[in-house]
Amino acid sequence: MAPNPSIMRAVEQLGYRVTVGDVATQVGLNVLQANQGLLALASDAGGHLQVADTGDIVYLFPKNFRDILRNKYFKIKLQEWWNKVWGILFYIIRISFGIFLIASMVLIAIAIFMIMMSMSDRDNNRSGGSWGGSRGGGGFFFFPDFWWYLSPDYRRPQRQRPQEKQELNFFEAVFSFLFGDGNPNANLEERRWQEIATVISENRGAVVAEQISPYVDNIGETYQQEYEDYMLGTLTRFNGQPQVSPDGQIVYYFPELQVSAVKRRRHAIASYLEEYKWKFSEATSGQIMLSAGLGIANFVGALILGNLLRGGVVAAQLGGLVAFVQAIYWLLLAYGTGFLAIPLVRYFWIQWRNAKIAERNRERMSRAQILASASQELQKKIDFAKQFASQKFIGEENLAYSTETDLLDQEVKRLEE
Numbered sequence: 001m002a003p004n005p006s007i008m009r010a011v012e013q014l015g016y017r018v019t020v021g022d023v024a025t026q027v028g029l030n031v032l033q034a035n036q037g038l039l040a041l042a043s044d045a046g047g048h049l050q051v052a053d054t055g056d057i058v059y060l061f062p063k064n065f066r067d068i069l070r071n072k073y074f075k076i077k078l079q080e081w082w083n084k085v086w087g088i089l090f091y092i093i094r095i096s097f098g099i100f101l102i103a104s105m106v107l108i109a110i111a112i113f114m115i116m117m118s119m120s121d122r123d124n125n126r127s128g129g130s131w132g133g134s135r136g137g138g139g140f141f142f143f144p145d146f147w148w149y150l151s152p153d154y155r156r157p158q159r160q161r162p163q164e165k166q167e168l169n170f171f172e173a174v175f176s177f178l179f180g181d182g183n184p185n186a187n188l189e190e191r192r193w194q195e196i197a198t199v200i201s202e203n204r205g206a207v208v209a210e211q212i213s214p215y216v217d218n219i220g221e222t223y224q225q226e227y228e229d230y231m232l233g234t235l236t237r238f239n240g241q242p243q244v245s246p247d248g249q250i251v252y253y254f255p256e257l258q259v260s261a262v263k264r265r266r267h268a269i270a271s272y273l274e275e276y277k278w279k280f281s282e283a284t285s286g287q288i289m290l291s292a293g294l295g296i297a298n299f300v301g302a303l304i305l306g307n308l309l310r311g312g313v314v315a316a317q318l319g320g321l322v323a324f325v326q327a328i329y330w331l332l333l334a335y336g337t338g339f340l341a342i343p344l345v346r347y348f349w350i351q352w353r354n355a356k357i358a359e360r361n362r363e364r365m366s367r368a369q370i371l372a373s374a375s376q377e378l379q380k381k382i383d384f385a386k387q388f389a390s391q392k393f394i395g396e397e398n399l400a401y402s403t404e405t406d407l408l409d410q411e412v413k414r415l416e417e
Helices: 005-013 020-027 031-045 065-072 074-127 146-150 170-179 188-202 209-215 229-238 285-309 313-318 320-327 329-372 376-388 407-416
Strands: 048-052 057-060 241-244 250-253 399-402
Touching (some): 005 020, 020 031, 020 188, 031 057, 074 329, 170 329, 188 229, 209 229, 209 329, 250 376, 285 329, 320 329
Antiparallel strands (some): 048 057, 048 399
């Protein structure tokens, strides 16, 4: 069984001495998976088991356990290497869209210029005239100072302005304009179970369903909520036990989450699970306008070029670059169309998606408000749950034995104490 990366991170964050409940709470992992993962990690990384006089088990790991695993598992070493390579490859993919935009605009502009020059020369030859003053002066096209946007100093604009956060560079901004910056709720399920486990832990392992409902998406219709079926997932994940009060109310306690090898400080918990709204782009408004403007210019240029290339006579005569541009014209046009269509479609999709997110957030917030202004009946239910609350900390002084040292040495040490 390959080591679980989430468990490895949790062990490091918790100080290399953990219980199953500590890990399950830290990463919101299924208790059974946390137990199996810790056993596998201890076996592979030279970890030790410490057994408390209560029978509870603590896992102790060496601080260099990653080095031990890296030497033992080629797969882990390969994964670390691939993560570094993929980071570079993905960055190249991101900036390639901006590079292609600039290349497309340059090719289209040069091709239009060459075709119009050729057409003008042909007309002049026919009439015996010349361009006269029209060839001098400012030229045909105006190009913005792209090199400034591509320079390393782009993050420090020439015109001073207050910045709240570091900006994307030009190429990153183009990718962000096209495709956004990823799902802000990619780790939503991980967050959900972490917050649920934290709520249980902060209540010393005993809760009522109303304390968990602000972190769940769908708790069913009103008549279904009476049976608290939405608690089944939490009970299964953290090996919880239901208990019925004399009034017929159900409370839940979680023995594994009541045992810890880490002294935790109480901290504020989010009153409900909040989904983050999707952003159109992390780029600044100026970068978005620039990307859109360049996209429009590129698309209009492609249309003009297509009109000039119609029939292909001029391109065949000019050859070279213009012939190449004619060969890839439909690719340029498709890119220009997609560059404008993709962000437009994505904008309306984000509006629809955010409306759904806002609705779910409102539902969870309303459940949190019900809990905050608990009725007398609900408060009585919470008080009953506190009867099952317990917090057990296992320190070095609570150990019955450990696999770190020989049993005889441990017995001698205990007698000396």
